[in-house]
Amino acid sequence: MSTGQVRRAPRSDGVRTRAAILRASAELATVDGLEGLTIGELARHIGMSKSGLYAHFGSKEELQLATIETARQVFDEQVIASALAAEPGRAALVAITDAYLEHLRARVFPGGCFFAGAVLEMGSRPGRVRDAVVTFQRDLAGLLQGFVQAGVDAGELPPSDLASLSFEINGQFLAASASFTLTGEPAVLDLVAMVVRRRLGLAS
Amino acid sequence: MSTGQVRRAPRSDGVRTRAAILRASAELATVDGLEGLTIGELARHIGMSKSGLYAHFGSKEELQLATIETARQVFDEQVIASALAAEPGRAALVAITDAYLEHLRARVFPGGCFFAGAVLEMGSRPGRVRDAVVTFQRDLAGLLQGFVQAGVDAGELPPSDLASLSFEINGQFLAASASFTLTGEPAVLDLVAMVVRRRLGLAS
């Protein structure tokens, strides 16, 4: 008896429900877009009432922002983590590329990379949702640039790569997501893996 | 009196109206998306009633398809034409890149490249609208690949470029549109111009 009665973890059901909602929301958003996503469709998709969703998120904008946060966590775990586990520099650039391509290959989201779609969709809009997407994009670009800088510092890459290499790799990520989503052809992913390696001087 | 009374050209007003509608539709679509575009918003934007639009296009899908056709014509005139005017091979690849970047710089569409947005938006959807976007993408990829082939045939490019160069350039176009739309920074366009030239062995 010592510590008293059994207690369920406070709100654990709510936390789990919220996570399930957000996961479904992120998936739907890669097909319908962050704006095209509707509360009604999401509610139907997870077997809940619309007002049930409003109990978790006070507005569509809050839902969108929470969805972006969830997608970011997925991206951090599946893509960024592999890069951080590698040696900064060329090895990290290869690692993040392979992890990104594997993220696509596994079809984690039905519409390809969440942020590739979101950046193109929200790029010319005002508001907090756009700002959140821009922040992600800026952070990713900064991470890539840091790897390039490390590669240059280590003598793995020429200093001229500081100007554009991170941008180029980012562009190949966009192309990979767009092309793989369009065609479903795994060869696209192998092609991009080769392109990046070559660009880094790591293949014929 | 010879040829009789003054006659207005048959339906010329209707043709002009239709063109104006489609131009506005293409502009709105680069901000709201091809799906996010609504008949009501478009009608308001051009000062016409919703049913006035339905007189020109029987359904939203027809409007979307006609909008894509209009955007394709703009792209053909402003981007493709410059490439076809150049020597096939490296010169054509430089020409299409510069024309594409100028198309962005001029902000022909407020949301950047119409098709960059459309491909990412429609990639994971079914239907005729997606098919039309895929067709554009396939045609552009084929055009680029033809230029690469010509460059290889002329000895300007190594045969190894046949595998991926056209894909890489396409990726830089996507990155240019996304990044320029996000930041509005013209330096992005200069960067991509340099990246492509370097990739073609035409700059330091």
Place this chain on the structure above:
DNA sequence: CCTACCGATCGGTAGG
């Protein structure tokens, strides 16, 4: 090309 209208769905709220 218009007014007037349709059923359905939108984002969101009241009240429990």
Place this chain on the structure above:
DNA sequence: CCTACCGATCGGTAGG
């Protein structure tokens, strides 16, 4: 987390 509801807007049609 639900039912029941709100005004606004959706794509689309009738009839002119």
